[in-house]
Amino acid sequence: MPQPLDTVKGFAVTFRQLFKKPITQQYPEYKRPVYPRFRGRHRLHVHENGLEKCVGCSLCAAACPADCIRVVAAENTPENRVSAGERYARIYEINMSRCIFCGYCELACPFDAITLGNEFEISEYSRDDLIYTKDMLLAEPIKRVPVADPDLYDTPIPYYETHS
Amino acid sequence: MNNGEPWWISLIKAGIIVNLVMLAFAYTTWLERKLLGRMQLRYGPNRAGPFGLLQPIADLIKLIRKESFFPVAARDSLYIAAPVIAMFTALAAFAVIPFGAGWQIWHYHVNGEIANVSIGLILLFALGSVGVYGAIIGGWASESKYSLLGSMRTCAQLVSYEVSLALSVLGVVLMGQSLNLVEIVNKQGATIWFFIPQLAGMLVFFFAVIAETSRPPFDLPEADTELVAGYHTEYGGMRWGLFQTAEYVNMITLSALAVTLFFAGWHGPWAPLGPLWFVLKVFILVSIFIWIRASVPRLRYDQLMRFGWKVLLPVATINAVITALLVVWVH
Numbered sequence: 176m177p178q179p180l181d182t183v184k185g186f187a188v189t190f191r192q193l194f195k196k197p198i199t200q201q202y203p204e205y206k207r208p209v210y211p212r213f214r215g216r217h218r219l220h221v222h223e224n225g226l227e228k229c230v231g232c233s234l235c236a237a238a239c240p241a242d243c244i245r246v247v248a249a250e251n252t253p254e255n256r257v258s259a260g261e262r263y264a265r266i267y268e269i270n271m272s273r274c275i276f277c278g279y280c281e282l283a284c285p286f287d288a289i290t291l292g293n294e295f296e297i298s299e300y301s302r303d304d305l306i307y308t309k310d311m312l313l314a315e316p317i318k319r320v321p322v323a324d325p326d327l328y329d330t331p332i333p334y335y336e337t338h339s
Numbered sequence: 340m341n342n343g344e345p346w347w348i349s350l351i352k353a354g355i356i357v358n359l360v361m362l363a364f365a366y367t368t369w370l371e372r373k374l375l376g377r378m379q380l381r382y383g384p385n386r387a388g389p390f391g392l393l394q395p396i397a398d399l400i401k402l403i404r405k406e407s408f409f410p411v412a413a414r415d416s417l418y419i420a421a422p423v424i425a426m427f428t429a430l431a432a433f434a435v436i437p438f439g440a441g442w443q444i445w446h447y448h449v450n451g452e453i454a455n456v457s458i459g460l461i462l463l464f465a466l467g468s469v470g471v472y473g474a475i476i477g478g479w480a481s482e483s484k485y486s487l488l489g490s491m492r493t494c495a496q497l498v499s500y501e502v503s504l505a506l507s508v509l510g511v512v513l514m515g516q517s518l519n520l521v522e523i524v525n526k527q528g529a530t531i532w533f534f535i536p537q538l539a540g541m542l543v544f545f546f547a548v549i550a551e552t553s554r555p556p557f558d559l560p561e562a563d564t565e566l567v568a569g570y571h572t573e574y575g576g577m578r579w580g581l582f583q584t585a586e587y588v589n590m591i592t593l594s595a596l597a598v599t600l601f602f603a604g605w606h607g608p609w610a611p612l613g614p615l616w617f618v619l620k621v622f623i624l625v626s627i628f629i630w631i632r633a634s635v636p637r638l639r640y641d642q643l644m645r646f647g648w649k650v651l652l653p654v655a656t657i658n659a660v661i662t663a664l665l666v667v668w669v670h
Contacts (some may be wrong), residue, residue, distance in 0.1 A: 190630070221452045
Protein backbone atom coordinates (compact mmCIF):
# COMPACT_ATOMS: atom_id res chain seq x y z
CA MET A 176 0.00 0.00 0.00
CA PRO A 177 1.60 3.30 -1.02
CA GLN A 178 1.83 5.90 1.72
CA PRO A 179 2.41 9.25 0.03
CA LEU A 180 2.21 11.27 3.26
CA ASP A 181 4.97 9.29 4.92
CA THR A 182 7.14 9.72 1.83
CA VAL A 183 6.70 13.49 2.06
CA LYS A 184 7.68 13.30 5.73
CA GLY A 185 10.84 11.49 4.64
CA PHE A 186 11.70 14.40 2.36
CA ALA A 187 11.32 16.77 5.30
CA VAL A 188 13.70 14.63 7.36
CA THR A 189 16.43 14.62 4.71
CA PHE A 190 16.01 18.37 4.21
CA ARG A 191 16.34 19.07 7.92
CA GLN A 192 19.56 17.04 8.05
CA LEU A 193 21.15 19.53 5.64
CA PHE A 194 21.35 22.15 8.38
CA LYS A 195 22.78 19.89 11.05
CA LYS A 196 26.47 19.55 11.72
CA PRO A 197 27.94 16.34 10.29
CA ILE A 198 28.89 13.81 12.94
CA THR A 199 31.85 12.49 10.96
CA GLN A 200 35.08 12.25 12.93
CA GLN A 201 37.81 13.50 10.63
CA TYR A 202 40.23 10.66 11.20
CA PRO A 203 43.83 11.72 10.67
CA GLU A 204 43.18 15.03 12.43
CA TYR A 205 41.02 13.61 15.18
CA LYS A 206 41.91 10.24 16.63
CA ARG A 207 39.22 8.68 18.70
CA PRO A 208 40.50 7.47 22.08
CA VAL A 209 40.70 3.68 22.22
CA TYR A 210 38.87 1.48 24.68
CA PRO A 211 40.69 0.49 27.89
CA ARG A 212 41.02 -3.11 26.75
CA PHE A 213 41.79 -2.25 23.13
CA ARG A 214 44.23 -4.69 21.54
CA GLY A 215 46.70 -2.84 19.36
CA ARG A 216 50.26 -3.68 18.48
CA HIS A 217 52.41 -5.62 20.94
CA ARG A 218 54.96 -4.35 23.42
CA LEU A 219 57.69 -6.23 25.26
CA HIS A 220 58.39 -4.99 28.75
CA VAL A 221 61.45 -4.63 30.92
CA HIS A 222 61.85 -4.65 34.69
CA GLU A 223 62.70 -1.43 36.49
CA ASN A 224 66.30 -2.56 36.79
CA GLY A 225 66.56 -2.82 33.01
CA LEU A 226 66.28 -6.61 32.66
CA GLU A 227 63.82 -7.98 30.16
CA LYS A 228 60.73 -9.66 31.50
CA CYS A 229 60.71 -12.20 28.70
CA VAL A 230 62.46 -15.44 29.57
CA GLY A 231 62.15 -17.03 26.15
CA CYS A 232 59.72 -19.79 27.17
CA SER A 233 57.86 -19.71 23.81
CA LEU A 234 54.45 -20.12 25.48
CA CYS A 235 53.21 -17.11 23.50
CA ALA A 236 54.32 -18.77 20.27
CA ALA A 237 52.55 -21.95 21.32
CA ALA A 238 49.35 -20.08 22.13
CA CYS A 239 49.35 -18.05 18.94
CA PRO A 240 46.57 -19.28 16.62
CA ALA A 241 48.01 -17.40 13.66
CA ASP A 242 51.50 -18.75 14.28
CA CYS A 243 53.04 -15.33 13.88
CA ILE A 244 55.49 -15.30 16.82
CA ARG A 245 59.01 -16.66 16.55
CA VAL A 246 61.08 -17.04 19.69
CA VAL A 247 64.64 -18.35 19.80
CA ALA A 248 65.92 -18.59 23.35
CA ALA A 249 69.51 -18.45 24.67
CA GLU A 250 71.06 -18.99 28.12
CA ASN A 251 71.79 -16.02 30.33
CA THR A 252 75.39 -15.92 31.46
CA PRO A 253 76.83 -13.86 34.34
CA GLU A 254 78.70 -11.57 31.90
CA ASN A 255 75.69 -11.29 29.56
CA ARG A 256 72.56 -11.12 31.64
CA VAL A 257 69.57 -9.97 29.60
CA SER A 258 66.52 -11.26 31.41
CA ALA A 259 65.59 -11.99 35.00
CA GLY A 260 65.17 -15.70 34.38
CA GLU A 261 67.43 -18.54 33.35
CA ARG A 262 67.13 -17.89 29.65
CA TYR A 263 66.22 -14.94 27.46
CA ALA A 264 64.79 -14.45 24.00
CA ARG A 265 67.69 -14.07 21.61
CA ILE A 266 65.26 -13.58 18.73
CA TYR A 267 61.72 -12.37 19.28
CA GLU A 268 59.78 -11.59 16.11
CA ILE A 269 56.11 -10.94 15.47
CA ASN A 270 54.84 -11.01 11.93
CA MET A 271 52.19 -8.27 12.06
CA SER A 272 50.75 -9.22 8.68
CA ARG A 273 49.68 -12.56 10.18
CA CYS A 274 48.73 -11.42 13.66
CA ILE A 275 44.99 -11.38 14.34
CA PHE A 276 45.29 -9.35 17.56
CA CYS A 277 43.48 -11.96 19.65
CA GLY A 278 45.62 -11.31 22.72
CA TYR A 279 46.27 -15.00 23.48
CA CYS A 280 50.02 -14.31 23.73
CA GLU A 281 49.26 -11.79 26.45
CA LEU A 282 47.20 -14.40 28.30
CA ALA A 283 49.77 -17.16 27.87
CA CYS A 284 52.73 -15.15 29.14
CA PRO A 285 53.63 -16.16 32.72
CA PHE A 286 55.67 -12.98 33.32
CA ASP A 287 53.45 -10.32 31.72
CA ALA A 288 56.34 -9.68 29.37
CA ILE A 289 54.17 -9.11 26.32
CA THR A 290 51.05 -6.97 26.21
CA LEU A 291 48.96 -5.56 23.44
CA GLY A 292 49.17 -1.79 23.34
CA ASN A 293 46.97 0.99 22.00
CA GLU A 294 48.68 1.60 18.69
CA PHE A 295 46.65 0.71 15.63
CA GLU A 296 48.31 2.66 12.79
CA ILE A 297 50.73 -0.02 11.65
CA SER A 298 50.27 -0.01 7.87
CA GLU A 299 53.40 -0.35 5.75
CA TYR A 300 54.18 -0.32 2.05
CA SER A 301 56.19 -3.53 2.27
CA ARG A 302 55.35 -6.85 3.94
CA ASP A 303 58.90 -7.16 5.17
CA ASP A 304 58.44 -4.02 7.22
CA LEU A 305 55.61 -5.71 9.08
CA ILE A 306 57.92 -8.18 10.79
CA TYR A 307 58.55 -6.53 14.15
CA THR A 308 61.82 -7.51 15.75
CA LYS A 309 62.61 -7.50 19.44
CA ASP A 310 64.14 -4.04 19.43
CA MET A 311 61.02 -2.57 17.85
CA LEU A 312 58.77 -4.33 20.34
CA LEU A 313 60.87 -3.23 23.29
CA ALA A 314 60.98 0.36 22.12
CA GLU A 315 59.19 2.23 24.88
CA PRO A 316 57.04 1.15 27.79
CA ILE A 317 53.37 1.60 27.09
CA LYS A 318 51.28 3.90 29.15
CA ARG A 319 47.74 2.68 29.72
CA VAL A 320 45.47 5.70 29.60
CA PRO A 321 42.19 5.29 31.45
CA VAL A 322 39.00 6.54 29.89
CA ALA A 323 38.83 10.26 30.52
CA ASP A 324 35.32 10.91 29.34
CA PRO A 325 32.96 7.91 29.20
CA ASP A 326 30.55 9.92 27.03
CA LEU A 327 32.99 9.65 24.15
CA TYR A 328 32.03 6.02 23.78
CA ASP A 329 28.75 5.66 22.02
CA THR A 330 28.30 1.94 22.65
CA PRO A 331 25.93 1.21 25.53
CA ILE A 332 27.15 -0.39 28.74
CA PRO A 333 26.32 -4.12 28.57
CA TYR A 334 23.37 -5.38 30.50
CA TYR A 335 25.44 -7.60 32.75
CA GLU A 336 27.52 -4.67 33.93
CA THR A 337 24.58 -2.60 35.06
CA HIS A 338 22.50 -5.46 36.49
CA SER A 339 24.76 -7.44 38.80
CA MET B 340 15.45 28.99 -39.35
CA ASN B 341 18.92 30.14 -38.31
CA ASN B 342 18.09 33.89 -38.37
CA GLY B 343 21.06 34.69 -40.59
CA GLU B 344 23.58 33.15 -38.25
CA PRO B 345 26.72 31.99 -40.08
CA TRP B 346 27.53 28.29 -39.72
CA TRP B 347 30.82 28.84 -37.91
CA ILE B 348 29.12 30.60 -35.02
CA SER B 349 27.08 27.45 -34.44
CA LEU B 350 30.28 25.46 -34.45
CA ILE B 351 31.92 27.69 -31.83
CA LYS B 352 28.78 27.61 -29.73
CA ALA B 353 28.67 23.81 -29.96
CA GLY B 354 32.26 23.63 -28.72
CA ILE B 355 31.52 25.93 -25.81
CA ILE B 356 28.29 24.18 -24.86
CA VAL B 357 29.80 20.69 -24.97
CA ASN B 358 32.55 21.80 -22.63
CA LEU B 359 30.14 23.62 -20.35
CA VAL B 360 27.92 20.54 -20.15
CA MET B 361 30.92 18.37 -19.32
CA LEU B 362 31.94 20.85 -16.62
CA ALA B 363 28.39 20.87 -15.30
CA PHE B 364 28.49 17.07 -15.27
CA ALA B 365 31.73 17.03 -13.28
CA TYR B 366 30.37 19.37 -10.67
CA THR B 367 27.01 17.61 -10.60
CA THR B 368 28.83 14.55 -9.29
CA TRP B 369 30.50 16.78 -6.70
CA LEU B 370 27.20 18.41 -5.76
CA GLU B 371 25.53 15.02 -5.50
CA ARG B 372 28.16 13.58 -3.20
CA LYS B 373 28.24 16.73 -1.11
CA LEU B 374 24.45 17.03 -0.76
CA LEU B 375 23.99 13.31 -0.13
CA GLY B 376 26.73 13.51 2.47
CA ARG B 377 25.18 16.43 4.30
CA MET B 378 21.76 14.79 4.21
CA GLN B 379 23.30 11.74 5.87
CA LEU B 380 25.23 13.85 8.41
CA ARG B 381 28.52 13.26 6.61
CA TYR B 382 30.82 15.84 5.02
CA GLY B 383 31.07 14.35 1.55
CA PRO B 384 34.31 14.91 -0.38
CA ASN B 385 36.45 17.44 1.53
CA ARG B 386 40.02 16.35 0.93
CA ALA B 387 40.86 17.25 -2.68
CA GLY B 388 41.08 21.03 -2.68
CA PRO B 389 38.90 23.41 -0.67
CA PHE B 390 35.50 21.80 0.02
CA GLY B 391 36.64 18.86 -2.12
CA LEU B 392 36.22 21.01 -5.22
CA LEU B 393 39.02 19.21 -7.07
CA GLN B 394 37.41 15.82 -6.46
CA PRO B 395 35.84 15.46 -9.96
CA ILE B 396 39.23 16.20 -11.55
CA ALA B 397 40.93 13.67 -9.28
CA ASP B 398 38.28 11.10 -10.23
CA LEU B 399 38.81 11.82 -13.92
CA ILE B 400 42.58 11.39 -13.66
CA LYS B 401 42.12 8.15 -11.76
CA LEU B 402 39.66 6.75 -14.32
CA ILE B 403 41.81 7.69 -17.30
CA ARG B 404 44.92 6.15 -15.80
CA LYS B 405 43.20 2.83 -15.15
CA GLU B 406 43.85 -0.13 -17.39
CA SER B 407 41.38 -0.45 -20.28
CA PHE B 408 40.81 -4.16 -19.93
CA PHE B 409 38.19 -6.11 -21.69
CA PRO B 410 36.81 -9.61 -21.33
CA VAL B 411 38.30 -12.30 -23.55
CA ALA B 412 34.94 -13.28 -25.00
CA ALA B 413 33.71 -9.72 -25.63
CA ARG B 414 32.80 -8.52 -29.12
CA ASP B 415 35.62 -6.01 -29.45
CA SER B 416 34.20 -3.32 -31.73
CA LEU B 417 30.75 -3.31 -30.16
CA TYR B 418 32.19 -3.43 -26.66
CA ILE B 419 34.19 -0.30 -27.39
CA ALA B 420 31.41 1.41 -29.36
CA ALA B 421 28.69 1.04 -26.70
CA PRO B 422 29.91 3.66 -24.21
CA VAL B 423 30.69 6.00 -27.11
CA ILE B 424 27.11 5.67 -28.38
CA ALA B 425 25.73 6.39 -24.93
CA MET B 426 28.01 9.39 -24.51
CA PHE B 427 27.41 10.80 -28.00
CA THR B 428 23.63 10.70 -27.79
CA ALA B 429 23.67 12.20 -24.32
CA LEU B 430 25.78 15.14 -25.44
CA ALA B 431 24.14 15.60 -28.84
CA ALA B 432 20.71 15.97 -27.26
CA PHE B 433 21.73 19.29 -25.74
CA ALA B 434 22.05 20.83 -29.21
CA VAL B 435 18.37 21.71 -29.54
CA ILE B 436 17.83 23.13 -26.07
CA PRO B 437 17.50 26.93 -26.09
CA PHE B 438 19.30 28.73 -23.29
CA GLY B 439 18.92 32.38 -24.23
CA ALA B 440 17.03 34.85 -26.37
CA GLY B 441 19.87 35.41 -28.83
CA TRP B 442 22.32 38.30 -28.94
CA GLN B 443 23.77 40.80 -31.37
CA ILE B 444 27.55 40.46 -31.11
CA TRP B 445 29.43 42.91 -33.33
CA HIS B 446 27.45 42.62 -36.55
CA TYR B 447 26.59 38.96 -36.22
CA HIS B 448 23.38 37.60 -34.80
CA VAL B 449 23.99 34.79 -32.32
CA ASN B 450 21.05 32.51 -31.53
CA GLY B 451 20.35 31.32 -28.01
CA GLU B 452 20.59 27.68 -29.08
CA ILE B 453 22.99 25.59 -31.12
CA ALA B 454 20.45 24.24 -33.62
CA ASN B 455 17.00 25.71 -34.09
CA VAL B 456 15.28 22.55 -35.34
CA SER B 457 11.58 22.72 -36.19
CA ILE B 458 11.04 19.24 -34.71
CA GLY B 459 13.47 19.72 -31.83
CA LEU B 460 11.41 17.78 -29.33
CA ILE B 461 11.13 14.71 -31.58
CA LEU B 462 14.85 14.88 -32.33
CA LEU B 463 15.58 14.91 -28.62
CA PHE B 464 13.44 11.85 -27.93
CA ALA B 465 14.90 10.08 -30.97
CA LEU B 466 18.40 10.65 -29.64
CA GLY B 467 17.27 9.37 -26.25
CA SER B 468 16.01 6.18 -27.89
CA VAL B 469 19.30 5.68 -29.70
CA GLY B 470 21.03 6.13 -26.37
CA VAL B 471 19.28 3.00 -25.10
CA TYR B 472 21.34 1.08 -27.67
CA GLY B 473 24.41 1.97 -25.64
CA ALA B 474 23.01 -0.05 -22.76
CA ILE B 475 21.75 -2.92 -24.96
CA ILE B 476 24.94 -3.30 -26.99
CA GLY B 477 27.18 -2.76 -23.99
CA GLY B 478 25.49 -5.54 -22.04
CA TRP B 479 25.30 -7.92 -24.96
CA ALA B 480 28.81 -7.40 -26.29
CA SER B 481 30.33 -8.01 -22.86
CA GLU B 482 29.45 -11.72 -23.27
CA SER B 483 28.63 -12.03 -19.61
CA LYS B 484 25.38 -13.22 -18.09
CA TYR B 485 25.31 -10.47 -15.49
CA SER B 486 25.73 -7.85 -18.19
CA LEU B 487 23.15 -9.40 -20.48
CA LEU B 488 20.51 -9.70 -17.77
CA GLY B 489 21.37 -6.20 -16.59
CA SER B 490 20.95 -4.75 -20.05
CA MET B 491 17.62 -6.57 -20.48
CA ARG B 492 16.43 -5.07 -17.22
CA THR B 493 17.65 -1.63 -18.27
CA CYS B 494 15.97 -1.82 -21.66
CA ALA B 495 12.66 -2.94 -20.20
CA GLN B 496 12.72 0.03 -17.85
CA LEU B 497 13.89 2.64 -20.34
CA VAL B 498 11.48 1.54 -23.07
CA SER B 499 8.55 1.45 -20.64
CA TYR B 500 9.16 4.91 -19.30
CA GLU B 501 9.94 6.43 -22.70
CA VAL B 502 6.27 5.97 -23.56
CA SER B 503 5.13 8.02 -20.57
CA LEU B 504 7.90 10.55 -21.15
CA ALA B 505 6.78 11.22 -24.72
CA LEU B 506 3.07 11.25 -23.84
CA SER B 507 3.53 13.61 -20.91
CA VAL B 508 4.88 16.41 -23.11
CA LEU B 509 2.01 16.07 -25.60
CA GLY B 510 0.02 18.59 -23.56
CA VAL B 511 2.86 21.09 -23.81
CA VAL B 512 3.12 20.54 -27.55
CA LEU B 513 -0.61 21.15 -27.92
CA MET B 514 -0.50 24.33 -25.82
CA GLY B 515 2.67 25.63 -27.44
CA GLN B 516 1.35 24.55 -30.87
CA SER B 517 4.83 23.67 -31.97
CA LEU B 518 7.51 21.01 -31.68
CA ASN B 519 10.14 23.73 -31.84
CA LEU B 520 11.59 24.26 -28.37
CA VAL B 521 12.36 27.93 -29.04
CA GLU B 522 8.76 28.62 -29.94
CA ILE B 523 7.51 26.70 -26.91
CA VAL B 524 9.70 28.84 -24.66
CA ASN B 525 8.61 32.07 -26.36
CA LYS B 526 4.97 31.07 -25.99
CA GLN B 527 5.51 30.53 -22.26
CA GLY B 528 7.25 33.89 -21.96
CA ALA B 529 4.28 35.55 -23.68
CA THR B 530 1.51 33.73 -21.82
CA ILE B 531 1.97 31.50 -18.78
CA TRP B 532 4.58 29.00 -17.61
CA PHE B 533 3.27 25.62 -18.70
CA PHE B 534 3.79 23.88 -15.37
CA ILE B 535 0.67 25.62 -14.05
CA PRO B 536 -1.84 24.35 -16.64
CA GLN B 537 0.19 21.17 -17.21
CA LEU B 538 0.82 20.19 -13.59
CA ALA B 539 -0.11 16.53 -14.17
CA GLY B 540 2.04 16.43 -17.31
CA MET B 541 4.91 18.01 -15.41
CA LEU B 542 4.73 15.44 -12.61
CA VAL B 543 4.54 12.51 -15.03
CA PHE B 544 7.46 13.96 -16.99
CA PHE B 545 9.47 14.36 -13.80
CA PHE B 546 8.93 10.76 -12.66
CA ALA B 547 9.62 9.47 -16.15
CA VAL B 548 12.84 11.47 -16.27
CA ILE B 549 14.02 9.90 -13.02
CA ALA B 550 13.36 6.45 -14.44
CA GLU B 551 14.79 7.32 -17.84
CA THR B 552 18.09 8.50 -16.33
CA SER B 553 17.97 5.44 -14.02
CA ARG B 554 18.36 7.50 -10.88
CA PRO B 555 17.17 6.37 -7.48
CA PRO B 556 14.46 5.36 -6.62
CA PHE B 557 14.28 3.91 -10.13
CA ASP B 558 17.93 2.86 -10.34
CA LEU B 559 17.15 -0.77 -11.09
CA PRO B 560 19.72 -0.84 -13.93
CA GLU B 561 22.48 -0.45 -11.37
CA ALA B 562 20.87 -1.28 -8.02
CA ASP B 563 24.31 -1.00 -6.49
CA THR B 564 23.32 -2.39 -3.12
CA GLU B 565 21.55 -5.46 -4.50
CA LEU B 566 23.20 -6.67 -7.68
CA VAL B 567 26.35 -6.71 -9.70
CA ALA B 568 26.47 -3.43 -11.62
CA GLY B 569 24.07 -4.37 -14.44
CA TYR B 570 24.85 -3.70 -18.09
CA HIS B 571 28.27 -2.17 -17.32
CA THR B 572 29.45 -5.05 -15.12
CA GLU B 573 32.36 -5.85 -17.44
CA TYR B 574 33.42 -2.25 -17.97
CA GLY B 575 36.21 -0.50 -16.15
CA GLY B 576 38.28 2.64 -16.31
CA MET B 577 37.20 5.47 -18.58
CA ARG B 578 34.83 3.23 -20.59
CA TRP B 579 32.81 2.76 -17.43
CA GLY B 580 33.35 6.48 -16.85
CA LEU B 581 31.73 7.23 -20.22
CA PHE B 582 28.60 5.29 -19.24
CA GLN B 583 28.49 7.17 -15.98
CA THR B 584 29.06 10.49 -17.76
CA ALA B 585 26.27 9.67 -20.20
CA GLU B 586 23.91 9.02 -17.30
CA TYR B 587 24.68 12.32 -15.60
CA VAL B 588 24.66 14.30 -18.86
CA ASN B 589 21.28 12.74 -19.61
CA MET B 590 20.08 13.94 -16.25
CA ILE B 591 21.29 17.48 -16.96
CA THR B 592 19.84 17.44 -20.48
CA LEU B 593 16.46 16.18 -19.35
CA SER B 594 16.43 18.72 -16.50
CA ALA B 595 17.15 21.37 -19.10
CA LEU B 596 14.32 19.97 -21.22
CA ALA B 597 11.98 20.13 -18.24
CA VAL B 598 12.99 23.75 -17.71
CA THR B 599 12.37 24.43 -21.39
CA LEU B 600 9.00 22.75 -21.55
CA PHE B 601 7.47 23.61 -18.18
CA PHE B 602 9.42 26.48 -16.63
CA ALA B 603 9.84 28.87 -19.58
CA GLY B 604 13.53 28.31 -20.26
CA TRP B 605 15.53 31.52 -20.01
CA HIS B 606 12.55 33.66 -18.98
CA GLY B 607 12.55 34.66 -15.33
CA PRO B 608 9.72 35.91 -13.13
CA TRP B 609 11.46 39.30 -13.02
CA ALA B 610 14.90 40.68 -14.09
CA PRO B 611 15.85 39.59 -17.65
CA LEU B 612 18.97 37.63 -16.74
CA GLY B 613 18.66 35.30 -19.73
CA PRO B 614 20.89 32.21 -19.49
CA LEU B 615 21.40 32.75 -15.76
CA TRP B 616 17.75 31.97 -15.13
CA PHE B 617 18.12 28.86 -17.25
CA VAL B 618 21.17 27.70 -15.30
CA LEU B 619 19.51 28.46 -11.97
CA LYS B 620 16.40 26.45 -12.86
CA VAL B 621 18.45 23.49 -14.08
CA PHE B 622 20.48 23.65 -10.87
CA ILE B 623 17.33 23.56 -8.74
CA LEU B 624 15.93 20.60 -10.69
CA VAL B 625 19.20 18.66 -10.40
CA SER B 626 19.26 19.36 -6.67
CA ILE B 627 15.72 18.00 -6.40
CA PHE B 628 16.88 14.82 -8.16
CA ILE B 629 19.62 14.45 -5.59
CA TRP B 630 17.19 15.16 -2.78
CA ILE B 631 14.93 12.40 -4.07
CA ARG B 632 17.88 10.04 -4.14
CA ALA B 633 18.57 10.78 -0.48
CA SER B 634 14.95 10.33 0.59
CA VAL B 635 13.28 7.47 -1.26
CA PRO B 636 14.31 3.81 -1.15
CA ARG B 637 14.59 1.80 -4.35
CA LEU B 638 11.44 0.31 -5.85
CA ARG B 639 10.98 -3.40 -6.42
CA TYR B 640 10.99 -4.39 -10.08
CA ASP B 641 7.26 -5.20 -10.22
CA GLN B 642 6.47 -1.92 -8.46
CA LEU B 643 8.55 -0.12 -11.06
CA MET B 644 6.67 -1.70 -13.95
CA ARG B 645 3.28 -1.23 -12.32
CA PHE B 646 4.03 2.44 -11.63
CA GLY B 647 5.13 3.02 -15.22
CA TRP B 648 2.30 1.26 -17.02
CA LYS B 649 -0.63 1.57 -14.62
CA VAL B 650 -0.09 5.03 -13.11
CA LEU B 651 2.09 7.22 -15.30
CA LEU B 652 0.81 6.07 -18.68
CA PRO B 653 -2.94 6.53 -17.94
CA VAL B 654 -2.33 9.88 -16.26
CA ALA B 655 -0.24 11.08 -19.19
CA THR B 656 -2.85 9.89 -21.69
CA ILE B 657 -5.77 11.50 -19.85
CA ASN B 658 -3.78 14.69 -19.47
CA ALA B 659 -3.06 14.77 -23.21
CA VAL B 660 -6.72 14.09 -24.13
CA ILE B 661 -8.09 16.77 -21.77
CA THR B 662 -5.54 19.31 -22.98
CA ALA B 663 -6.44 18.54 -26.58
CA LEU B 664 -10.16 19.02 -25.85
CA LEU B 665 -9.53 22.29 -23.99
CA VAL B 666 -7.27 23.65 -26.74
CA VAL B 667 -9.88 22.86 -29.39
CA TRP B 668 -12.64 24.36 -27.21
CA VAL B 669 -10.72 27.61 -26.59
CA HIS B 670 -10.00 28.19 -30.27
